Amino acid sequence: xxxxxxxxxxxxxxxxxxxxxxxxxxxxxxxxxxxxxxxxxxxxxxxxxxxxxxxxxxxxxxxxxxxxxxxxxxxxxxxxxxxxxxxxxxxxxxxxxxxxxxxxxxxxxxxxxxxxxxxxxxxxxxxxxxxxxxxxxxxxxxxxxxxxxxxxxxxxxxxxxxxxxxxxxxxxxxxxxxxxxxxxxxxxxxxxxxxxxxxxxxxxxxxxxxxxxxxxxxxxxxxxxxxxxxxxxxxxxxxxxxxxxxxxxxxxxxxxxxxxxxxxxxxxxxxxxxxxxxxxx
Numbered sequence: 001x002x003x004x005x006x007x008x009x010x011x012x013x014x015x016x017x018x019x020x021x022x023x024x025x026x027x028x029x030x031x032x033x034x035x036x037x038x039x040x041x042x043x044x045x046x047x048x049x050x051x052x053x054x055x056x057x058x059x060x061x062x063x064x065x066x067x068x069x070x071x072x073x074x075x076x077x078x079x080x081x082x083x084x085x086x087x088x089x090x091x092x093x094x095x096x097x098x099x100x101x102x103x104x105x106x107x108x109x110x111x112x113x114x115x116x117x118x119x120x121x122x123x124x125x126x127x128x129x130x131x132x133x134x135x136x137x138x139x140x141x142x143x144x145x146x147x148x149x150x151x152x153x154x155x156x157x158x159x160x161x162x163x164x165x166x167x168x169x170x171x172x173x174x175x176x177x178x179x180x181x182x183x184x185x186x187x188x189x190x191x192x193x194x195x196x197x198x199x200x201x202x203x204x205x206x207x208x209x210x211x212x213x214x215x216x217x218x219x220x221x222x223x224x225x226x227x228x229x230x231x232x233x234x235x236x237x238x239x240x241x242x243x244x245x246x247x248x249x250x251x252x253x254x255x256x257x258x259x260x261x262x263x264x265x266x267x268x269x270x271x272x273x274x275x276x277x278x279x280x281x
Contacts, residue, residue, distance in 0.1 A: 046075045050109055051083045057104045060122045062097040063115060065090060073109065081112035094118035101126055102152075124199070127179045132201045134179060135210055137219060139198050145221045149198055153178045154224050157210070161217025171235040172213055175224055176200045 054069045068089070083089040089098075089110065096119035104114055116122050124134060137157075139145070145155060157173040180199035198221070202210065213219060240246070262279035265272055 044074055047072045048075045048078060048084060050078065051086070051089055052107050052109050053104055054106065056106050057100040059100055059102055061100050063100065063110075064097060068110070071107065071109070079109060079111050083110050083112075091118055124180060128201050131203060133204055133207050134199050134201055135207045136197050136199045137210065137221075138214065139195055139219075139221065143219065143221055145198075145223055148223065149178055149181055149195060149221070151178055151180055154226050155198075155200070155221045156224050157213075158220045158222070159213045159217050160220065161213075166238055168236055168238045169220075170237075172209060173202070173206060175226075176202055176206070 049070050049072055051068050052071045053067060055067050057063065057067070065086075098115045098118055099120070099122040101114055101116055101122050104110070116126055120126060128134060139149075149155065154175045154177055156171060157176060158169055159172045160167065160169040177200060178198055179201050181195045182197055200210075210219075260279055262277050263274040264277050265274050
């Protein structure tokens, strides 16, 4: 009996020791995972939950609750205008949906700049900032960008026409934002054909200048990077500058000064006689 009791005691102690070992191993692994998670959090920073698309949207498509889901992103890299509250994305008092102002892909974070206000149709005016107007510019294969320009690109506009000094080409507008090409304001709808018109967003003063420029000469455009700084320097090229011809200025004709002559007058009777003498200061 004592032998059986001793055997049970030994087995119990062994099991207890094994349980302690397993508990220590589990605690150690948990501590390692916790330390790794804390270290990863230090690297990534705080995460926030935002709304993104579960299905792609094209320009003008409505947004509904069945087409969104929540994802986690790093707060420090979150774009401006994100939605973190469903009541803000879908206001309870709204009777009509939001519409996509441009194409949005799956898992792309929803931001205010890519969506209209509830009930607002995704028209061309939704791409205008306060104080801006839209003006359409005729383009052709000679315009420089007719086959490459897309909505949301930025362009420089050059004018070529006659002035008092002959034909010149001058940069008249810098970094103008394109909002539509032909009849499309969606950057994903690119046609293989050459564009015939480009619509840009500009102030009323720029619209007036572009209207006059189209009526008085030819326009050419070049693509530039977004956020290009406008140059205050006048950029103008004429034929002589293009070919490196320096216009010769005629030398001024300087007339030789007549030598100074000094005389002395003497009267002989009714006659006056002038006699040259040396001039003195």
